Amino acid sequence: MSQEVIVDIYISADEYQRYYRGSASRVVATTSDGRTVQFPAGVLQRVVGHDGVRGRFAIRFSQAGKFESIERLG
Incomplete structure (x- = not known):
């Protein structure tokens, strides 16, 4: 059975480059x-888009904590 968390994420494009690198x-x-x-x-x-990562997202993961999916909400 999957678990889900809802998070608001605001990461600028410049800041996201740190993650990418x-x-x-x-x-x-x-x-x-x-x-x-x-x-x-x-x-x-x-x-990620041209302006970075912005919005509310549902992140789903397994009972073992393994990532399954991410979906933008709204």
């Missing part, structure tokens, strides 16, 4: 219910 490998975010989560920066490749 590998100088930062993990993203730390606060969920909509106040928990702190961290996940590999590579997860965001599917949702």
